[in-house]
Amino acid sequence: MKQQDEYWMRHALDLARRAWEQGEVPVGAVLVQNNRVIGEGWNRPIGQHDPTAHAEIMALRQGGKVLENYRLLDTTLYVTLEPCVMCAGAMVHSRISRLVYGAHDIKSGAAGSLLDVLGHPGMNHQVELQSGVLAEECAAMLSDFFRMRREQKKALRHAQRQN
Ligand SMILES: [Zn+2]
Numbered sequence: 555m556k557q558q559d560e561y562w563m564r565h566a567l568d569l570a571r572r573a574w575e576q577g578e579v580p581v582g583a584v585l586v587q588n589n590r591v592i593g594e595g596w597n598r599p600i601g602q603h604d605p606t607a608h609a610e611i612m613a614l615r616q617g618g619k620v621l622e623n624y625r626l627l628d629t630t631l632y633v634t635l636e637p638c639v640m641c642a643g644a645m646v647h648s649r650i651s652r653l654v655y656g657a658h659d660i661k662s663g664a665a666g667s668l669l670d671v672l673g674h675p676g677m678n679h680q681v682e683l684q685s686g687v688l689a690e691e692c693a694a695m696l697s698d699f700f701r702m703r704r705e706q707k708k709a710l711r712h713a714q715r716q717n
Pocket residue numbers: 608610637638639640641642
């Protein structure tokens with residue numbers, strides 16, 4: 555299981571890189587059923603002018619189209635970052651079996667960090683959870699991205715001062 559989880563998490567990291575290339579916060583998600591990819595997503599709310607265009611939502615939407623079903627039974631969603639409240643809610647609605655995520659999101663994670671939407675005892679669907687898979691790589695991609703952005707802003711301010 556661990557080897558498989560790391561394999562698919564690397565795939566999610568590749569998708570996160572696409573978000574980075576498009577200037578979006580690098581988060582990637584892949585939805586897998588019977589070892590087959592049925593949905594892929596990367597974070598792109600800015601480019602899509604869509605506040606709901608998180609990696610997980612994109613992957614779940616594609617999975618629904620592939621299965622021609624709004625219930626995504628017997629699937630595992632791999633995502634590089636702990637999901638937010640919206641995405642955790644969508645996971646309950648979609649009835650995925652399992653969630654595997656990489657880095658914890660202390661500020662807004664809804665799979666145990668800020669809130670525990672998935673583990674709430676009153677939820678009508680329980681999602682099996684595995685956290686911390688390739689957590690260091692997943693966290694490093696985000697911190698590298700934010701460092702790069704800070705440096706870009708600093709360089710821009712510096713250039714403006716010289717004009
Ligand atoms: Zn989200």
